[in-house]
Amino acid sequence: MNCLRKCTTLVFLFFLVVSFGCKKKEETPVTKAPAASGGDQTKVISGQNAAGEIATSPQDKVDAEAAAARVISQMEAGEFSAIYKEASPGFRKIGSEELFVAKFQQTRQKTGPLKKPRQISFVTRPGNIHVLVYRLESERFTTDRRLTFDRAKSGKMELFGLNQHDDPKKR
Secondary structure, three states: OHHHHHHHHHHHHHHHHHHHOOOOOOOOOOOEEOOOOOOOEEOEEOOEEOOOOEOOOHHHHHHHHHHHHHHHHHHHHOOHHHHHHHOOHHHHOOOOHHHHHHHHHHHHHHHOOOEEEEEEEEEEEOOOEEEEEEEEEOOOEEEEEEEEEEEOOOOOEEEEEEEEEEEEOOO
């Protein structure tokens, strides 16, 4: 009798598991919000999209890319003083205009004129800091420039950071 009760209980548990299944505590899959214009749009949650990336407004992306294009063209033209003067006050705290101009003139002499800018990355960080990476080339070097932008209180997208990494081309 005891064996019959145990077997009945096991069969009952088996049917419960089969009927209702076991569910792990997992994150729900990424959900898409219905698109207003027919394309897929990722649902925005607390300033982030469902993939966990910081959401960027279309206007911020356009403004950051336009500001980056302006800085890239100024660098190609050797207008380092203008870059410094138009940058954010936080950027200008890194040192004097004379040192900035001298350093980038020295870099330009080392690499030669860089051409064919190609955007390879756009990321928005917390606080709406936009980071764009461009790859440029010269006869001797391939260069990655990381430009960081922040919107000023005036509404203008300002250069907040600038890094350049030069790799010699393999021959």
